[in-house]
Amino acid sequence: MLRTDFLHLSDCFNAQKSTVRVPDIDPKYKIAVLASKQDHCLFDLLHRWQEGRLPVDIHCVISNHDRPVDNHVMRFLKRHEIPYHYLPTTSGNKREQEILELIEGTDFVVLARYMQVMSESFLKSYGKDIINIHHGLLPSFKGGSPSRQVLKLLHL
Numbered sequence: 676m677l678r679t680d681f682l683h684l685s686d687c688f689n690a691q692k693s694t695v696r697v698p699d700i701d702p703k704y705k706i707a708v709l710a711s712k713q714d715h716c717l718f719d720l721l722h723r724w725q726e727g728r729l730p731v732d733i734h735c736v737i738s739n740h741d742r743p744v745d746n747h748v749m750r751f752l753k754r755h756e757i758p759y760h761y762l763p764t765t766s767g768n769k770r771e772q773e774i775l776e777l778i779e780g781t782d783f784v785v786l787a788r789y790m791q792v793m794s795e796s797f798l799k800s801y802g803k804d805i806i807n808i809h810h811g812l813l814p815s816f817k818g819g820s821p822s823r824q825v826l827k828l829l830h831l
Contacts, residue, residue, distance in 0.1 A: 704731045704732070705732045706783055707777065707778040707784050708733060708787050709785070709787065710736060711740055712738075716788040716808050717736065717787040718747070720787050721748070733757050734778070735757065735758040736758070739761075739762055739770070739790075740761075741761045742761075769794070771794060784804075785805075787808055788808070
């Protein structure tokens with residue numbers, strides 16, 4: 676009966692694949708997190724993970740911005756023994772090959788406000804899901820400053 680219900684749902688949404696997971700029973704996905712300068716998306720993800728609301732194993736955090744050792748995120752990562760990799764990028768070198776090496780063996784990648792556009796080559800080479808949580812509440816406003824766009828729209 677449950678299988679039939681899920682098949683019906685997948686037909687309704689034209690889904691190619693549906694996966695049902697039971698977090699307390701299933702093995703945890705191994706993820707890598709890519710983050711840029713601002714910490715709020717990364718810290719929210721880490722906080723949810725710590726509370727048990729995000730049943731994953733965090734393989735590593737990769738950032739194109741260095742963080743001070745006494746930063747709250749860095750203290751959190753050290754306390755939980757989650758590796759942090761600082762890979763500074765330029766417009767000519769987004770360090771994609773190095774990132775691919777660091778995320779090898781993960782089940783998916785989370786972009787926690789990672790302010791770089793990943794190339795088609797990177798996406799094909801990785802070949803797995805990548806979830807972008809940047810500006811999740813403002814999907815209609817594209818670009819680097821959607822909050823300003825909203826305020827401008829509202830004349831604030």
